[in-house]
Amino acid sequence: MxxxxxxxxxxxxxxxxxxxxxxxxxxxxxxxxxxxxxxxxxxxxxxxxxxxxxxxxxxxxxxxxxxxxxxxxxxxxxxxxxxxxxxDEVWFAAVRQGWTSSAPSADEAVHERDSVLRALEQCTRAEREALLLTAWDGLSPTDGAAVAGCSVRAFTVRLHRARTRLRAAYAAEASPSSPLPAGEPARTPRLASATIAQEIS
The missing domain is CATH 1.10.1740.10 (RNA polymerase sigma factor, region 2, helix turn helix motif)
Structure with missing residues (x-):
């Protein structure tokens, strides 16, 4: 056939x-x-x-x-x-390795890094990426959304959530239940100050 x-x-x-x-x-x-x-x-x-x-x-x-x-x-x-x-392992290792700081001492740099990493652990992967694309890489939300492969709206929502989590983490660290040693000034880590100073309109 x-x-x-x-x-x-x-x-x-x-x-x-x-x-x-x-x-x-x-x-x-x-x-x-x-x-x-x-x-x-x-x-x-x-x-x-x-x-x-x-x-x-x-x-x-x-x-x-x-x-x-x-x-x-x-x-x-x-x-x-x-x-x-x-x-996650690669991401956090890269942040630790690539950490740069204007802190005057190695101890302060380590404190800043560890504090930020603890705060970032509370964020989702997408929120962490949004935060560092803007705070470290200096991208606008529009450019950051293009890199992340999402809409600008979705990116700004992620960024807002990440900033909120970061502020909450530092507020908890600065609470009276965890006082600083006598004579030690309160620290405001560079990434925190770069991210929480600006809100999304």
């Missing part, structure tokens, strides 16, 4: 239809699973990567695909977490 000239495309078309049907039937459940394990902003990525695996390995998708899809989603989430932890 001779094959139709376009028969080599049939497998691709069938595969696309099958994946589309698989997605329509199970994407909501995979998304619900992802929502229990990652931030809302990451759920769509988990769903996309899960069905990408199904597209690449159609022979591994069983007749009852949902449990298999959830196992794939679990692995995607685990990979995201490993990547995120590594990204």
């Amino acid at each position: 001779s094959r139709h000239p376009d028969s080599h495309l049939d497998g691709h078309v069938d595969r696309h239809d099958e994946l589309s049907a698989l997605f329509r039937q199970h994407a909501a459940r995979v998304h619900a699973y992802a929502r229990r394990h990652v931030e809302p902003s990451q759920c769509d990525d988990v769903v996309s990567e899960t069905f990408l695996v199904a597209w690449r390995r159609p022979d591994q998708v069983p007749d009852e695909p949902l449990p298999w899809l959830l196992v794939v989603a679990r692995n995607v989430v685990a990979n995201q977490r490993r990547t995120a932890r590594r990204a």
Whole structure:
């Protein structure tokens, strides 16, 4: 039996239809699973990567695909977490290594750095990036949004949240419950002063 000239495309078309049907039937459940394990902003990525695996390995998708899809989603989430932890480690190491300060003494520089890093730990990854793109790299919110790959509105919201967290952290450090040693002046770290002096209109 001779094959139709376009028969080599049939497998691709069938595969696309099958994946589309698989997605329509199970994407909501995979998304619900992802929502229990990652931030809302990451759920769509988990769903996309899960069905990408199904597209690449159609022979591994069983007749009852949902449990298999959830196992794939679990692995995607685990990979995201490993990547995120590594990204945090690299980020904080770079900040420590690249720290510059006009502090008059090494002790004060270390105090400033550690105080800022503790405050930054309270921020999300996106908030930290927004803060340093403006405070350290000197970018405007418009330019910072372009670098971060988000809208200017989203960037300014991140920046506002980061500044709020930073102010709260330094307010807590300066509280009477943690008095400075006698004769030691209160410090206002360079990054804090650069970021909390200006509010978003």
